[in-house]
Amino acid sequence: MNRFLIPFGLFIVVVGFLAVGLTLNPRELPSPLVGKAAPEFSLQQLHDPEKVISSNDLKGKVWLLNFWASWCGGCKEEHPVLIRIAQSGEVPIYGMDYKDQRSEALAWLKEWGNPYQIVAVDEPGRVGINYGVYGVPETYVIDKAGVIRYKQIGPIREDILEKKILPLVRELQKQ
Amino acid sequence: MFILFLPGLAMAYEAQPLATNPQAEARLKALAVELRCLVCQNQTLADSNAPLAEDLRREVREMIAKDMSDKEIIDFLVTRYGDFVLYRPPWKLTTTLLWLGPFLLLGVGATGLVFALRRRQKKVTDVTLSEAEHTRVAKLLSEGVHRP
Numbered sequence: 001m002n003r004f005l006i007p008f009g010l011f012i013v014v015v016g017f018l019a020v021g022l023t024l025n026p027r028e029l030p031s032p033l034v035g036k037a038a039p040e041f042s043l044q045q046l047h048d049p050e051k052v053i054s055s056n057d058l059k060g061k062v063w064l065l066n067f068w069a070s071w072c073g074g075c076k077e078e079h080p081v082l083i084r085i086a087q088s089g090e091v092p093i094y095g096m097d098y099k100d101q102r103s104e105a106l107a108w109l110k111e112w113g114n115p116y117q118i119v120a121v122d123e124p125g126r127v128g129i130n131y132g133v134y135g136v137p138e139t140y141v142i143d144k145a146g147v148i149r150y151k152q153i154g155p156i157r158e159d160i161l162e163k164k165i166l167p168l169v170r171e172l173q174k175q
Numbered sequence: 176m177f178i179l180f181l182p183g184l185a186m187a188y189e190a191q192p193l194a195t196n197p198q199a200e201a202r203l204k205a206l207a208v209e210l211r212c213l214v215c216q217n218q219t220l221a222d223s224n225a226p227l228a229e230d231l232r233r234e235v236r237e238m239i240a241k242d243m244s245d246k247e248i249i250d251f252l253v254t255r256y257g258d259f260v261l262y263r264p265p266w267k268l269t270t271t272l273l274w275l276g277p278f279l280l281l282g283v284g285a286t287g288l289v290f291a292l293r294r295r296q297k298k299v300t301d302v303t304l305s306e307a308e309h310t311r312v313a314k315l316l317s318e319g320v321h322r323p
Binding site: 125131 | 216
């Protein structure tokens with residue numbers, strides 16, 4: 001009995017490591033930007049190329065910054081959730097059209113609906129790099145002082161919205 | 176998330192170096208093999224054709240043109256993407272196990288081996304032969320290698 005104890009113990013340890021390791025999503029990297037000031041940007045607006053949208057204009061309120069693109073499948077998936085947030089009016093969503101073409105982005109929003117207050121155009125993906133974006137959709141919760149408080153990698157699901165994003169937004173709005 | 180970049184990958188082509196300045200390109204190459212492409216995580220920035228990797232190479236190229244040091248360029252990427260962009264993770268409290276783990280396992284294995292060998296050695300004890308056995312061995316040896 002005793003001689004099986006050590007191999008059995010090792011087996012349990014390995015199973016433990018695998019049980020945790022295999023359920024982690026390697027695509028979800030912790031962002032070093034959470035808790036830091038959101039990188040500033042000043043970009044052309046999608047619907048009105050004459051106008052500029054700047055991150056400084058958004059200071060003083062809690063807002064969501066959603067990186068999306070018309071070519072991105074996950075964006076289509078989370079789109080109904082964004083529409084629902086927009087309809088509830090709880091928190092404004094600003095879009096960042098990431099590495100996309102204007103005409104296609106406009107057509108996409110026309111077809112599926114526009115949940116955004118304003119959409120900024122990041123065609124070369126530079127603002128995306130400043131925010132550490134590596135796959136769209138990605139969504140940032142930014143507080144009144146312009147600090148990133150949360151980063152959602154991948155589509156926002158209903159449960160993430162209800163359990164993480166909205167409670168955080170409400171908390172930040174009280175501050 | 177990989178799938179999201181498929182439309183871009185479909186158009187992917189061989190990573191093209193902008194051979195404007197061979198010295199700058201050599202620096203870019205040296206840096207890019209140390210950096211991870213975040214989209215296809217097992218490729219370096221030098222290997223990858225993902226659109227993001229192209230953008231990041233462009234950023235690095237521009238930083239080289241601005242005469243920034245390697246450390247400044249790497250810091251730029253680490254502040255945005257975290258230590259994960261580095262193929263050689265830095266020595267930190269959280270990475271101690273990562274760096275020491277293999278040596279630790281080697282140590283455990285070696286100790287186990289030493290103990291196992293010692294235990295086996297104890298089992299091998301000299302067997303004393305009786306007088307009759309000695310004469311039999313002598314007789315067999317004197318017969319030589321002779322098989323019927």
